[in-house]
Amino acid sequence: MIKVGxxxxxxxxxxxxxxxxxxxxxxxxxxxxxxxxxxxxxxxQPLANSGAxxxxxPICKNFVRNFSEFDxxxxxxxxxxxxxxxxxxxxxQTDQVKKVRQNTYELCEFIVDVLGMEDLKIEYPHKVxxxxxxxxxxxLKLGMPSELVxxxxxxxxxxxxxxxxxxxxxxxxxxxxxxxxxxxxxxxPEVSVKMGKERIRDHQINGAxxxxxxxxxxxxxxxxxxxxxxxxxxxxxxxxxxxxxxL
Amino acid sequence: xxxxxxxxxxxxxxxxxxxxxxxxxWMVRQKRDRAAWSVPEWEDLREEASQIKNHxxxxxxxxxxxxxxxxxxxxxxxxxxxxxxxxxxxxxxxIQKNGAKKIVKSKSMLTEECGLNPFLEKNGLEVVDTDLGExxxxxxxxxxSHIVLPAIHLKKEEIGELFEEKLxxxxxxxxxxxxxxxxxxxxxxxxxxxxVAITGVNFAIADTGTVVVCTNEGNADMGVHAAKIQIxxxxxxKIIPGTNELAxxxxxxxxxxxxxxxxxxxxxYREPKAGGQMHVVIVDxxxxxxxxxxxxxxxxxxxxxxxxxxxCPVYRRSGGHSYNYVIPGPIGSILGPDSDIxxxxxxxxxxxxxxxxxxxxxxxxxxxxxxxxWRQEIxxxxxxxxxxxxxxxxxxxxxxxxxxxxLSGKVARWAIRNLSGELIYHRINVWGRERELPEVPRESFxxxxxxxxxxxxxVNEQG
Ligand code: SF4
Numbered sequence: 091m092i093k094v095g096x097x098x099x100x101x102x103x104x105x106x107x108x109x110x111x112x113x114x115x116x117x118x119x120x121x122x123x124x125x126x127x128x129x130x131x132x133x134x135q136p137l138a139n140s141g142a143x144x145x146x147x148p149i150c151k152n153f154v155r156n157f158s159e160f161d162x163x164x165x166x167x168x169x170x171x172x173x174x175x176x177x178x179x180x181x182x183q184t185d186q187v188k189k190v191r192q193n194t195y196e197l198c199e200f201i202v203d204v205l206g207m208e209d210l211k212i213e214y215p216h217k218v219x220x221x222x223x224x225x226x227x228x229x230l231k232l233g234m235p236s237e238l239v240x241x242x243x244x245x246x247x248x249x250x251x252x253x254x255x256x257x258x259x260x261x262x263x264x265x266x267x268x269x270x271x272x273x274x275x276x277x278x279p280e281v282s283v284k285m286g287k288e289r290i291r292d293h294q295i296n297g298a299x300x301x302x303x304x305x306x307x308x309x310x311x312x313x314x315x316x317x318x319x320x321x322x323x324x325x326x327x328x329x330x331x332x333x334x335x336x337l
Numbered sequence: 338x339x340x341x342x343x344x345x346x347x348x349x350x351x352x353x354x355x356x357x358x359x360x361x362x363w364m365v366r367q368k369r370d371r372a373a374w375s376v377p378e379w380e381d382l383r384e385e386a387s388q389i390k391n392h393x394x395x396x397x398x399x400x401x402x403x404x405x406x407x408x409x410x411x412x413x414x415x416x417x418x419x420x421x422x423x424x425x426x427x428x429x430x431x432i433q434k435n436g437a438k439k440i441v442k443s444k445s446m447l448t449e450e451c452g453l454n455p456f457l458e459k460n461g462l463e464v465v466d467t468d469l470g471e472x473x474x475x476x477x478x479x480x481x482s483h484i485v486l487p488a489i490h491l492k493k494e495e496i497g498e499l500f501e502e503k504l505x506x507x508x509x510x511x512x513x514x515x516x517x518x519x520x521x522x523x524x525x526x527x528x529x530x531x532x533v534a535i536t537g538v539n540f541a542i543a544d545t546g547t548v549v550v551c552t553n554e555g556n557a558d559m560g561v562h563a564a565k566i567q568i569x570x571x572x573x574x575k576i577i578p579g580t581n582e583l584a585x586x587x588x589x590x591x592x593x594x595x596x597x598x599x600x601x602x603x604x605x606y607r608e609p610k611a612g613g614q615m616h617v618v619i620v621d622x623x624x625x626x627x628x629x630x631x632x633x634x635x636x637x638x639x640x641x642x643x644x645x646x647x648x649c650p651v652y653r654r655s656g657g658h659s660y661n662y663v664i665p666g667p668i669g670s671i672l673g674p675d676s677d678i679x680x681x682x683x684x685x686x687x688x689x690x691x692x693x694x695x696x697x698x699x700x701x702x703x704x705x706x707x708x709x710x711w712r713q714e715i716x717x718x719x720x721x722x723x724x725x726x727x728x729x730x731x732x733x734x735x736x737x738x739x740x741x742x743x744l745s746g747k748v749a750r751w752a753i754r755n756l757s758g759e760l761i762y763h764r765i766n767v768w769g770r771e772r773e774l775p776e777v778p779r780e781s782f783x784x785x786x787x788x789x790x791x792x793x794x795x796v797n798e799q800g
Contacts, residue, residue: 103782104746105775110782114790126786129739137733139690139709140725141716145733152737228692236370237648237696239379263363267650271689276767278687280346283771284355284654285689314772 094124095160097153097194099167099306100132106306112333113166113197119337120205124164127156135173140273143180150174150181158186162204163194166329168226168304171196176229196230196304197329202245208252212335215255219298220246221289221312222265223305232304236265246304246328253331259296266292268303270311286315290323300324302331340683344659345651358490359653365486366647368596369697375598376588386589387701389582390638393543394628400543400576401619407546411608413615421451424620428453428535428568429460431616435566437462437532443550443557444468445537446484446641447570447620449663453535464535465527467556469520476503482657484664485594485643490656524556534560536606538571539640540586541617544579547607548617551590551600558604568616569606573624574637586640589699593642627675632710636671638700645694645704651687660684667694667704674711682720685711743783750777 094117098110117124133153134146153174157163165171174194181187201207222244226232233244250258269275269285276282290312293301301323303309309325316323349355373379393400408415416431418424432440440457442448442464454475457464466475470488474481476499481487488496497511506519536557540549548569550557561567577583591597609615628634646652646666657665662673662681670688673681685708694704715721734741754777768774780788 098782100742100746104750105777107778107780107782107785111785114786126783126790128783128787131737131739131742139712141686141712141714141721142733143713144717145730148733148737152739224689224691224693228696235693235696237693239373239376267689267691267693269650269689271691274686274689278342278345278651278655279767279770280342280349281651281654282689284349285650286772288359310775311772314768314774317773318771 091123092161093159094122095157095163096124096126097130097133097157097163097165097170098126099165099170100136101310102166102306105310106327109166109306109327109329112327112329113164116197116210116329116333116335116337117164119333119335120201120207125160130156133170133173135170135177136272138173138177139271143177147180150178154178154181154187154190157190157194161193162200163190164197164200165194166197166304166327167306168196168199168223168230168232169307171199172225172229196226196232197332198245198249198304199230199232201332202248208248210249210252210332210335211337212250212253212332213255214250214253214331214334217257217259217297217299218250218331219259219261219293219296219301220244220250221268221293221301221303221308222246223303223308224265224267226304227265233265246302249332250302250328253334259293259298261296262292268308268312270308272307275311282311283315286311287319290316290321294321294323298323300326302326302328304328338661338680341655341659341661341687342683344661345655345687348656348659349654354492355654355656357492358656361489362647362653365595366644366697369593369644369647370596372592372596372598376592382585382589383699383701386585386640386699387638389577389585390640390700393577393582394574394634394637397573397576397628400578401573404541404543404546404576405619407544408617409546411546411615413546413607413609413617416616416618418618418620418622420622421620424451424570424618424622425453425456427618428570429457429462431566431568432457432462432533435532435614437566439527439531440464440533440535441467441527441531441556441560441564442471442535443537443552443560444471444487445535445570446481446664447537447572448535449481451620451622453570465524465531467524467527467560468552468554469517472520472524473499480658480663482665483643483646484641484666485646490658524559528559528563531560531564533566533568534564535568535570536561538569538575538617539590540577540583541571541575542578542580542583543576545607547605549583550604550606551587551602552604553595553597553601555602558602561604561606562610565612566614566616567606567609568618570618570620572620572622574628574639586699590640590642593644593697593699623676630675633671633675633707635702636668636675636704636707638702639668639672640700642699644697644699648693648697649688650691650693651689655687660687667708668702671704671707671711674715678715678718678720682715685709685715743781746781750779750781753777 134149137146473488482490652666670684
């Protein structure tokens with residue numbers, strides 16, 4: 091039986107354990123042999139995006155140590171997966187590093203591309219807006235970004251559109267950035283918040299009750315604004331929606 | 338110098354204006370999308386444009402010499418300038434040698450970069466920018482805020498007021514057509530009186546010695562045809578091999594820039610008019626150094642279409658002037674630090690790295706990757722503030738060690754839960770100025786997993 095390692099990014103581990111739990115439960119319901127290595131911490135991206143790629147190397151190495159034994163590594167974060175795949179080129183390319191880079195998948199991508207599943211028998215009677223997080227969309231190609239002249243698709247939409255009761259709303263700007271951007275959110279707080287507000291607005295005027303995304307980091311930023319403004323829009327990570335099912 | 342984030346905050350204070358700026362440029366992005374979709378082979382064209390540029394840059398030495406030979410053969414004069422100072426002096430010499438006094442200039446980011454206008458004015462000459470947007474900001478004594486739409490930060494009412502003062506237009510009339518007509522008759526006089534016309538260059542064709550200038554207002558032509566002396570200024574990277582290659586770029590430039598199929602005027606200048614002079618000035622000003630830099634040389638492929646600015650969610654919400662560099666937006670944030678790393682070290686951080694710029698770029702510059710690379714270089718050169726460097730070091734240690742990480746996570750969650758709002762939402766907590774921190778759970782996922790999966794399993798196993 092294939093062995094799947096679960097990577098729960100640091101901020102999900104600390105602030106949003108329910109997202110980790112939903113991911114684990116979902117993959118278990120699908121019937122996978124899934125293990126969460128206890129010595130994991132982070133993928134290294136927070137430092138590297140701030141310019142400290144060097145300081146991130148021990149973190150990356152710790153990641154590889156924890157995960158190289160698995161056939162697949164799955165994580166509910168497009169951004170971290172993108173970082174591992176694209177930027178672990180700063181490590182010596184040992185067999186283990188190569189294996190980890192090749193086999194790390196974002197959750198939706200893993201379900202659609204590796205498991206070949208599309209109908210997860212989800213029930214989710216809500217009006218949902220899908221915020222396509224940039225690193226997942228443009229980095230991992232979970233969908234076709236609006237800038238490119240090519241057939242449009244989205245793996246997240248593919249998984250959600252079969253859900254019973256769901257209404258996926260369309261957005262004015264279908265894949266604009268939310269303004270989180272890791273370190274950007276505190277280096278440029280005003281622009282970051284302005285972008286976030288408009289992202290939420292776009293969902294609200296188009297009738298979304300819930301904003302979902304493949305990345306909790308985007309949602310943490312949007313939720314921070316929503317709560318400060320006392321708006322009633324909710325944010326829910328995609329794993330939590332995918333886990334609302336009768337599998 | 339006030340950095341980008343402060344200037345952006347200032348820009349956002351006037352929320353209506355900021356919204357209008359964002360929406361106007363978003364409209365341009367949408368026009369670009371429609372124009373690109375009208376060409377089914379758009380993505381192939383981008384690849385081809387990228388390869389032509391790669392090829393031309395890799396063979397720049399040969400193409401430049403070939404171009405020079407053709408230009409001379411066509412009866413025009415060629416000049417080389419290694420930096421801004423040399424460039425400015427050279428232009429001044431041409432002007433003075435001919436006893437000229439009045440100069441009209443069509444759009445050229447290169448002359449902006451070299452500070453030609455102030456230099457010529459200091460030497461007692463009149464330089465009139467003839468592109469409408471450029472003329473507006475020249476009246477206001479401001480730099481352009483966008484490379485294609487230089488006055489995009491201004492509303493028509495402000496332009497109305499400006500023209501009232503400068504061109505004596507009717508009070509309170511800000512009808513664009515009326516204002517444009519006023520500017521036109523004002524510029525017509527300038528065109529007719531000019532001794533010298535200066536233009537930028539969009540493309541320089543090596544095998545014909547032609548320079549190609551793309552405008553929407555025809556102002557380059559008006560200048561060149563009316564004045565006795567024409568001077569075309571180009572960076573070394575403007576060279577392309579031949580007219581076949583030009584066809585690829587003329588299909589892409591205007592579509593990327595404004596969503597038009599092609600600019601209204603695509604002017605080819607090859608030889609001096611009877612009794613006139615044609616000068617072509619080729620400028621390096623740091624470009625050959627950039628060409629030798631394997632990481633950033635890709636940025637030399639830029640054809641200055643402005644698409645990366647229009648699509649950039651940060652540019653749209655902070656305005657071109659907050660970048661401080663002559664070329665704003667994503668590509669400017671790469672070129673700025675290349676020209677002066679100390680002065681522009683904040684620019685590569687002015688991005689969420691969303692990658693939209695890379696996707697619209699007609700010559701496929703991997704803009705967001707280059708911004709990421711700059712961040713590493715700026716950090717390695719220890720140009721980040723000390724506080725930030727220490728923070729990174731500590732974060733590095735915490736995240737690399739599982740036990741330290743577990744403990745600090747616990748402490749942080751405890752602190753956010755238990756400390757008073759005043760302490761948590763202190764001024765230094767930049768996150769919390771306009772955002773709540775996450776509601777903190779009692780246990781981390783890891784703690785939950787230990788309790789619910791591992792302990793239960795061991796109970797089961799023992800049972
Ligand atoms: S970097 Fe690309 S998109 Fe930006 S101005 Fe240059 S050519 Fe246009």
